[in-house]
Amino acid sequence: MNKIHFKVAILLFVVVRAKPIRHQNNIVNSHSLECQHAIDHTDITIFLSISPLADRQENNVIWERKIEINWSHGQTEDDDKIFLLPYYPESCSLDNPVLEITPGLLIKDWIRTNISFPRYERVNNDSNSICKDFWVAYVRNNVIMATDCIKVNPSWMSKSSSIIGPQKIRDILIPGTHDSGAYSFIDSALQITTKYATTQEENIFNQLYFGIRYLDIRIQHLPNTTELFWTHHGPITYRPVKLDIQQVKDFLDISKDIVIFDIHGITINTDKYPEANEELKAFLKEEFNGYMLPRNLTWEATFNDLWLYRDEQRMADKGGVIVTYNNDYLGDDSMLWEAVNHKWGNTNQVDDLKIFLDAVMEQSSQGLFNYAWSAMSQLTPTTVDIIGDTLNGLRGAADLVNRNVNRWLHDEWLESANIVAMDFFLGSNVVDICIFGNKIRHG
Incomplete structure (x- = not known):
């Protein structure tokens, strides 16, 4: 939609x-x-x-x-x-x-x-x-x-270094969240209007501390505000992206794990504000200075390569972040990576989501993906769904999907999935299954 x-x-x-x-x-x-x-x-x-x-x-x-x-x-x-x-x-x-x-x-x-x-x-x-x-x-x-x-799993990657260290990013299971910046508890002042926008309860720091390592971020440019760049989901604005970046850095200060900060959506009126795209890139590099992994490592890098770079930069005591940028705006920037490929079912039916993701997993098993990709494991409400509230909001949609994804991932997808992105991720067992799956796949 x-x-x-x-x-x-x-x-x-x-x-x-x-x-x-x-x-x-x-x-x-x-x-x-x-x-x-x-x-x-x-x-x-x-x-x-x-x-x-x-x-x-x-x-x-x-x-x-x-x-x-x-x-x-x-x-x-x-x-x-x-x-x-x-x-x-x-x-x-x-x-x-x-x-x-x-x-x-x-x-x-x-x-x-x-x-x-x-x-x-x-x-x-x-x-x-x-x-x-x-x-x-x-x-x-x-x-x-x-x-x-x-x-809580603040260091599951570094603790699994003997298993995932030799592996490429696209070859391991990584638990993720969809629209990671659209988080709020129910007592938000925008409770009704955000029923079909809010996708998480836990803030960014908590998502990472519980074990999430992939963050799906949507940024909009608000030129008449002091902060300029804000997280959002559709028409709903949440908070200055600077606050969420600080939470990522706070986490990386206590964990040596690798986080993917995937800026999949960017909303900028480039006709009216042509300079805003470069301003956002400069802002990201300034805010993440000292934590970023450079683009020339590429998606072919293993986790050992990523950790070695941190060692060579004398940053081994901290984790690192891969910051991706929407491909339509990326250019040849040396620090911002190509965005993770979203495999999006675009359906409001659980059965249809399963059919779509099964086909994706089959393609993965055939070695057709040479990039990092995410199985977007949520329903997509239609306009009719939102007006009639047929799904009981995105919370109700997650309740329909999450326990099914648990079974699909554990029973069928351990050998083929890469990133698995969830709404309201604590309603699933995605972190534990990914940790377990990496042991099965590479242990």
């Missing part, structure tokens, strides 16, 4: 009453459990995600960030139990769980709880744990079969 249609649809949507979210309340009363011992049972799969759905309830109470528990339903036995816990289940005693469920009684292989994951201005791991706030344990016959948690 083009920008003009998007603007018209947003304006019409404001006067249409949004459909309420149907909340699930599937909590079973909890009690303590004494188990025998924990074992590593790899054929049991379980993980936690954060629902993208959010709503305002009565008395202005915000319903948001509900924890979801996901498991491998096909291996469930009648007496299996799943426990959500506020601590790591390192002993055989699972006292005072937050929640207990019996998966064998459920038709689905996931459940949305009424327990909220907290908001973080800046997430961290001061406790030196990769886990944040909640853990889950799968128990069978009083034995812990599998555990997981909501994870």
Whole structure:
């Protein structure tokens, strides 16, 4: 859908009453459990995600960030139990769980709880744990079969250097976000008008800290403002891009990983402001000075090449950033790379998205892509969708897509995908699957 249609649809949507979210309340009363011992049972799969759905309830109470528990339903036995816990289940005693469920009684292989994951201005791991706030344990016959948690992954690339170091950028799995700068919590003053514009909840720093390494950035030139360059999604403006760049630098100061800052969309009236394109390039190079990886490394570079450049520039204590630039405006700049190729299904149907991305993965398997590319794993609402709110906003669209992408990526695409870009990424397991997939592909 083009920008003009998007603007018209947003304006019409404001006067249409949004459909309420149907909340699930599937909590079973909890009690303590004494188990025998924990074992590593790899054929049991379980993980936690954060629902993208959010709503305002009565008395202005915000319903948001509900924890979801996901498991491998096909291996469930009648007496299996799943426990959500506020601590790591390192002993055989699972006292005072937050929640207990019996998966064998459920038709689905996931459940949305009424327990909220907290908001973080800046997430961290001061406790030196990769886990944040909640853990889950799968128990069978009083034995812990599998555990997981909501994870932070600030250094997963550097920790996997022996695996991904010899690989080209296009040959590894990289978790990403779509329209990364269009982030906001539900209590934004523009809540209604941004229902079909906001694509993330976590800010840029948090996206990176949770493990995202590809950022899809859209920049517009606003000549009558002090900052000039702003992030946006369609007609909705978010914040000066300088603020998001600072978050990237703050992250790279504490991590040696590589980040792709892909400026895929640039909105400039070049007829009226012909100098704005070069001003944006100069602005980016000034803001990212000391962090950028040069274009002459090319997409043929391995991660070892990227890290070696950082070493040679005496910047080995920091991470590096590849800044790409929309190809229509790029020219022969030495520091700005060609934009990542987006594989965009442009559909509002989950089944059609799967068909499209399967075809892309087949092309990748045949070696037809000699560049970095991203599987854009989200639905595209039509004007009718926005006016009628048929998808319940982009949050509802992500809820339809994300758990499907989990399965597709894990079960079918590990050997063929490159970048996988999600909306509301914590509603998926994309980071863990990419880390796991790189071990399978190159380990």
